[in-house]
Amino acid sequence: MARRSFERMALLLGTAGVAIVGVAVLRRRLTRPRAITQCLTIRAPRQTVNEFFRDGDRLSLALLGAGLQLQDTGLDARDDVITWDGGGVYLREAPGGRGTEVRLTLHTARKYPVKDAIRRAKAMLEAGEIPNGSYTR
């Protein structure tokens, strides 16, 4: 009888231990910063796209609208790479004169809508405004 209750207790403790360790590991994995990269092609020359992403105000508008925040406006920019604290944009000419391929990478602990940020930049550059489905302001 005593042996059976000891075994039951050990099983309970073991299960609880595994659960606690599992949750801790999962939490660590979910909150660990990781790189999220998304890509879209923007119908504009590389120089124009480069200037857009080097403009802190316009970049912030694109990122903020997608629920992101520019952490550091101290940009380190080259012709094809623009990086800032926590992220970067990589530019490459698209084949067939179709504009510029834009890869946006953000190091983030949460699943942010990175593609929406590029999409907003694309709309600003190609259409001159960000689309809005509302019919009143």
Added chain:
Amino acid sequence: MKAVTWHGVKDVRVETVPDPQIVNPHDAIVRVTSTAICGSDLHIYNGYIPLMKPGDILGHEFMGIIEETGPEVRDLKPGDRVVVPFTISCGGCEPCSRELWSLCDNSNPNASVLERLYGYSGGGLYGYSHLYGGYAGGQAEYVRVPFADHGPIRVPESLRDEQVLFLSDIYPTGYQAAENCDIRDGDVIAVWGCGPVGQFAIRSAFMLGASRVIAIDRIPERLRMAQDAGAETVHHDDADVLEAIYEFTGGRGPDACIDAVGMEAHATTPDALADKAKQTLRLEFDRAHVLREAAQAIGKGGRLSIPGVYAGFIDKVPFGALFAKGVTIRMGQTHVPKYLGKLLNTISDGAIDPSFVITHTGTLDDAPRLYEMFTKKEEGFIKSFVRPRALQTTDETAGIERAVRIEAVS
């Protein structure tokens, strides 16, 4: 303003809602002079298009007068009389530059939702759910028109609304369906569905050089209207459709087939009944009876053109038959602006008067009843032509507050 709003399956209402405003710099506000109910509005009415919200304003076929323009609108000005395409296009992206206007990269603010479903998103559409941007539709007194410089076309005062309204959708849609058939002289074209798009597809097929058109439907009035255009007709439920088509084509099968029916095919065959059951249980998005029949009927090296709307997954389409016969399939939403100039000329020249398709007229107040009549195909209903109440000037000047009754056009 007054508008037709969606509240649930088979529940549309006429309500007073806020007037639209200029939201973005490339917007215009159009005072609607005429609008219509489209067959694809019925997919919403019957509950097959997801992401509708109660109160959403319906309608994507409309025309009217520009009331106001945003600061960045260059080509249009207040007072211009325009027809507005049902697709919204920014004019600056790669698809727009290639005249693939309905595939605009930038006009759908909810593109990420559609991307999860389809891989990529098409452009925004008026009054066609939040999947396509949540834009308010044109069954209203006023509409906000985004990217106003790209799409809307000015129309001459010499043409009546009834003649040009259908440039917004069904005439270009029927025309693109025929163009996608890559018609050569002497070709025989089979058209499933003699609703409004099918009617324009039949006439467009003849315009593009088809020698014979076979029209298939189950509603006598629609078949009669197809005969008026010169088509030979097959009553879907009274004949063996495949046998009839083989007979009409000397055993070769049609050179091209047009599916102008789409996701809500009606038939009494076992596959159609199974589709209906699966769609009701949400095990299947679309009822693909017409696709199956067309795949079987089409001749070797044929072209299959699909203007009928499909939304998702379909079962038991004989893909092997299409493969074995080397069939080319072309489909998609219509790139309306691509066709506007050309088709407006066909109306101005008198080559076609699109008002032939109108069977019922009414006002916005009549919309709930018109939706019901359209979905039940009552009283020979094929196409409605709807005036907003605000334009009933005869009644207003007489001081009579009454809705104009739904009138059948003889």
